[in-house]
Amino acid sequence: MKLMHTKLPEFIKKMKEAAIKGKIPKDIEIKGLENLTSAKMQSLRTGRIEHAVSEIAVKKNVEKLEINVIPRVPETMHTVIVKGLDKDGKCMSAVLEVINILHPTEEAYLLDCDDVDDRRPKIGLH
Amino acid sequence: MNILKFKLIPQSKDEKIGITIPLNIAFVELADIKACDITAREAVKLIADSIDGPVGINVIDMDCVTTTSDGIMTEGTVVLMAAGDRGKINPDFGILEMEEIPYSEELIREEPHLKQWVMYPGKRLFRGPNPKKKLIPVHNVVITGRAGNNNSATEMMNIVTMEEILLPILGQLEIIKGGNVVVGNTGEVISVGIGMTIAEKFGRIFPTRQYKAGDTAHSSGEYAQTLKRNIPIIAADKAIIAKQTIKALQFGMIPGKDIGCSPLILSIAKAMGFKIDFDNITDRAYEELSSVGITKEWLQEEIIALTADEVIAQADTIVPGINNPRKFRASEITVLKEIEI
Numbered sequence: 422m423k424l425m426h427t428k429l430p431e432f433i434k435k436m437k438e439a440a441i442k443g444k445i446p447k448d449i450e451i452k453g454l455e456n457l458t459s460a461k462m463q464s465l466r467t468g469r470i471e472h473a474v475s476e477i478a479v480k481k482n483v484e485k486l487e488i489n490v491i492p493r494v495p496e497t498m499h500t501v502i503v504k505g506l507d508k509d510g511k512c513m514s515a516v517l518e519v520i521n522i523l524h525p526t527e528e529a530y531l532l533d534c535d536d537v538d539d540r541r542p543k544i545g546l547h
Numbered sequence: 548m549n550i551l552k553f554k555l556i557p558q559s560k561d562e563k564i565g566i567t568i569p570l571n572i573a574f575v576e577l578a579d580i581k582a583c584d585i586t587a588r589e590a591v592k593l594i595a596d597s598i599d600g601p602v603g604i605n606v607i608d609m610d611c612v613t614t615t616s617d618g619i620m621t622e623g624t625v626v627l628m629a630a631g632d633r634g635k636i637n638p639d640f641g642i643l644e645m646e647e648i649p650y651s652e653e654l655i656r657e658e659p660h661l662k663q664w665v666m667y668p669g670k671r672l673f674r675g676p677n678p679k680k681k682l683i684p685v686h687n688v689v690i691t692g693r694a695g696n697n698n699s700a701t702e703m704m705n706i707v708t709m710e711e712i713l714l715p716i717l718g719q720l721e722i723i724k725g726g727n728v729v730v731g732n733t734g735e736v737i738s739v740g741i742g743m744t745i746a747e748k749f750g751r752i753f754p755t756r757q758y759k760a761g762d763t764a765h766s767s768g769e770y771a772q773t774l775k776r777n778i779p780i781i782a783a784d785k786a787i788i789a790k791q792t793i794k795a796l797q798f799g800m801i802p803g804k805d806i807g808c809s810p811l812i813l814s815i816a817k818a819m820g821f822k823i824d825f826d827n828i829t830d831r832a833y834e835e836l837s838s839v840g841i842t843k844e845w846l847q848e849e850i851i852a853l854t855a856d857e858v859i860a861q862a863d864t865i866v867p868g869i870n871n872p873r874k875f876r877a878s879e880i881t882v883l884k885e886i887e888i
Contacts, residue, residue, distance in 0.1 A: 495640050495695075496685040521686065525706045528635045528692030544639060544682055 426461035439474035453490030566779035569710035571602035595631025601694035603703035617807030618660035618745035628700035632692025646677035699751035717783035727784035734870035735772035740809035785862035820852030
């Protein structure tokens with residue numbers, strides 16, 4: 422089961438549903454997935470994140486929720502495809518390059534929060 | 548009770564300094580850490596905890612040697628780099644030690660610029676980290692929150708504001724020694740020069756001997772001069788840079804062969820009439836050098852060679868690089884901080 426994956430739209434829908442499960446439905450904003458159009462999300466963690474959303478949603482001092490999806494590893498390596506297209510949109514020539522991108526780690530998103538429960542497994546585990 | 552001393556350049560847009568300092572920058576000597584009977588890792592955690600914001604932290608051992616990116620050996624090196632943010636240090640990516648490079652004949656054969664080591668007897672050598680000791684193969688960087696400390700502690704950045712500062716090693720050592728620094732914008736010449744690296748295992752930038760002396764790691768033609776052009780920099784006074792470079796040249800290091808072909812090295816070599824290995828400098832390196840006015844023809848012009856003292860005295864005009872430079876005593880841009888332990 423742990424190797425199954427959830428469709429991206431389904432993941433987003435699940436989080437929104439988890440946020441309204443308490444007595445008072447709460448808004449949730451999901452940031453960090455805007456650039457993805459087609460993605461499969463790890464099912465095992467999808468369930469755990471749904472659970473985390475519902476846990477936070479029922480807290481009395483919480484008015485609204487936010488999910489930030491950020492790279493676990495703060496330097497990500499990306500392939501860059503430089504394409505030249507003809508008038509019909511057909512790729513006539515291309516160059517493959519690479520670029521590494523640095524990202525802030527989770528501390529940058531939690532500067533004002535002291536109550537952080539880190540449930541992530543060590544890097545390399547699922 | 549022990550007192551841990553360190554020097555801090557506070558995050559600022561200080562008009563006196565004239566550049567944006569994008570995050571707090573802390574320098575601590577390993578000897579001062581040892582005097583407190585704590586480890587370097589414990590020390591950087593204490594320093595991060597004392598600063599309410601993003602901070603890059605460099606632990607410097609003045610009893611060791613290192614090399615500049617273009618291959619000039621110098622006394623004093625970073626042995627550990629860290630990044631912190633509001634008291635936190637990321638447990639996976641926030642701290643990294645540099646790797647000691649043990650002496651061997653094979654090493655000297657592979658990296659001829661290390662012949663300079665004989666001028667520093669008994670000194671241990673450190674440059675960059677061992678990639679096998681990193682959790683995953685990120686480049687030589689540590690990151691916590693907004694703070695990034697990369698290229699083995701010679702560039703620091705605020706990843707949220709995206710502002711950055713260059714901290715060449717000779718400038719850091721001047722800060723530790725309370726010497727003289729130049730502050731300004733990196734400019735086109737140093738932007739090109741940064742790419743003129745030498746082949747080093749566990750180097751400050753590259754973990755393998757990927758680019759040899761005479762070549763350019765940038766390999767981006769006329770664009771190389773723009774890569775770091777506008778980024779603030781704190782460098783050593785040019786007289787200090789000239790003195791250290793002349794020491795390597797007088798020892799017998801040949802630009803383009805043993806040491807890099809950066810505009811800085813080539814300009815000093817030309818002024819003093821030292822041999823340059825023109826044939827070993829690649830076309831793509833010449834292309835980048837030409838973009839900042841360092842052509843083969845200019846380098847080969849007949850000149851009356853200057854003495855070392857004359858070059859050092861005229862370093863501000865002979866050594867190219869840094870736009871809008873301002874000179875400071877290191878003590879004018881740093882604050883001495885103390886932590887009770």
